[in-house]
Amino acid sequence: MGMAGNAASSGESFAQYFYNSSYGPNATTLLNAQGTASGIVVLWSNFYAETAAGQIVTLIHELIHSMTGLVGHDAIVQKFGITVGPRQTASQAIDAWIQNGCHN
Numbered sequence: 001m002g003m004a005g006n007a008a009s010s011g012e013s014f015a016q017y018f019y020n021s022s023y024g025p026n027a028t029t030l031l032n033a034q035g036t037a038s039g040i041v042v043l044w045s046n047f048y049a050e051t052a053a054g055q056i057v058t059l060i061h062e063l064i065h066s067m068t069g070l071v072g073h074d075a076i077v078q079k080f081g082i083t084v085g086p087r088q089t090a091s092q093a094i095d096a097w098i099q100n101g102c103h104n
């Protein structure tokens with residue numbers, strides 16, 4: 001089973017994916033049989049520890065994977081012209097962009 005956000009995670013089990021993440025994911029969009037992002041989103045335990053505002057950002061982040069079919073964060077950054085700061089991952093830049101009303 002593949003999961004969006006990190007191409008290297010393809011083929012990992014749920015447990016491997018969770019424990020290989022440095023802090024544990026909040027949510028994960030699963031991949032479909034074609035290897036693109038599906039409409040199925042897993043909400044991990046960390047999601048429920050987020051603030052309401054954080055949960056909204058997480059859900060929109062996963063919605064972007066599902067709606068575009070894009071798996072990798074770099075592809076999403078490129079598609080929407082999101083600026084990635086020097087100390088940000090592409091995933092963090094996407095979340096900051098969402099928090100700022102889908103503006104850089």
Ligand SMILES: [Zn+2]
Nearest residue numbers: 004005061091
């Ligand atoms: Zn993602």
